[in-house]
Amino acid sequence: MKYDRPQKTAAKNTRRAFLLGTTLVLTNGVRGIACPDEHQTTTRFGMITDLHYADKSPSGSRHYRDTLAKLEKASDQIQKATPDFMVELGDLIDAADSVETELRYLKRINQEFSQLAKQRHYVLGNHCVDTLKKEEFLSEVQQKQSFYSFDSGNTHFIIIDSCFRSDGTPYSRKNFKWTDANVPSHELEWLRSDLANTTLPTIVLAHQRLDTKDNHGVRNAADVREVFENSGKVQAVFQGHSHKNDYKDLNGIHYCTMVAMVEGKGVKNNGFSLVQVKPDTSIVVEGFVKQNNYQWTGKAK
Numbered sequence: 064m065k066y067d068r069p070q071k072t073a074a075k076n077t078r079r080a081f082l083l084g085t086t087l088v089l090t091n092g093v094r095g096i097a098c099p100d101e102h103q104t105t106t107r108f109g110m111i112t113d114l115h116y117a118d119k120s121p122s123g124s125r126h127y128r129d130t131l132a133k134l135e136k137a138s139d140q141i142q143k144a145t146p147d148f149m150v151e152l153g154d155l156i157d158a159a160d161s162v163e164t165e166l167r168y169l170k171r172i173n174q175e176f177s178q179l180a181k182q183r184h185y186v187l188g189n190h191c192v193d194t195l196k197k198e199e200f201l202s203e204v205q206q207k208q209s210f211y212s213f214d215s216g217n218t219h220f221i222i223i224d225s226c227f228r229s230d231g232t233p234y235s236r237k238n239f240k241w242t243d244a245n246v247p248s249h250e251l252e253w254l255r256s257d258l259a260n261t262t263l264p265t266i267v268l269a270h271q272r273l274d275t276k277d278n279h280g281v282r283n284a285a286d287v288r289e290v291f292e293n294s295g296k297v298q299a300v301f302q303g304h305s306h307k308n309d310y311k312d313l314n315g316i317h318y319c320t321m322v323a324m325v326e327g328k329g330v331k332n333n334g335f336s337l338v339q340v341k342p343d344t345s346i347v348v349e350g351f352v353k354q355n356n357y358q359w360t361g362k363a364k
């Protein structure tokens with residue numbers, strides 16, 4: 064694994080994007096003027112996780128109220144980069160005492176999050192559905208499904224929902240233990256066919272971890288990884304839940320755990336990232352404040 068300064072690699076890749084753009088026009092010979100615009104061939108998205116927003120006093124290292132100021136700060140940086148879309152990797156809210164209060168917190172934080180990009184994707188975290196039912200959370204953020212896929216540029220993206228008990232029951236208002244996270248068989252089946260139906264290199268977005276066996280791991284993570292590996296298409300998995308920077312390469316797939324925004328007092332303890340997927344499928348993660356940087360070379364086709 065290499066930790067490069069993103070600024071340096073961005074310059075290198077701009078040159079490569081320019082060359083690719085030119086080659087495309089020359090071989091096609093019909094498209095008129097070359098357009099060496101890196102934005103047309105690079106997918107860019109912003110990512111935040113584990114905001115745990117609530118209007119309440121800190122508990123341990125979790126500063127719930129400070130999330131608003133941190134998100135506002137992140138918004139300045141992210142909006143400048145004009146990402147194609149934003150992702151939040153779960154635990155957007157904490158676990159309020161009543162549905163009414165929780166919906167108020169969710170509205171407030173989502174109002175801020177909505178400023179960052181028109182297209183937004185929400186991964187369900189265990190805290191999102193501790194007080195709310197899945198349908199209550201999803202309807203408030205105007206997202207139809209808890210697991211689905213979409214394409215952006217030349218990349219396929221998959222949103223995973225691991226908020227199911229081991230007996231297959233979906234998490235819903237105080238009916239689960241946070242350590243009992245699972246991807247149920249119907250979702251695994253969907254995942255298999257979704258990956259079979261794409262020709263694009265794929266990035267997976269998840270809340271609970273798919274690279275570990277401890278309490279923060281999905282119980283049947285090995286089954287999920289097997290589906291990823293058999294497809295030969297999954298390049299990277301971004302996940303949250305354990306609140307710290309972590310990275311593992313398991314059988315050629317990058318499993319990257321992102322730092323939680325709720326951890327630590329004030330904006331000096333912020334954490335968020337901008338990700339670029341280059342035309343050659345290399346991935347650059349530009350981390351801000353407490354979030355680590357990564358750069359991974361693309362898979363040769």
Ligand SMILES: [Zn+2]
Nearest residue numbers: 113154304323
């Ligand atoms: Zn969390």
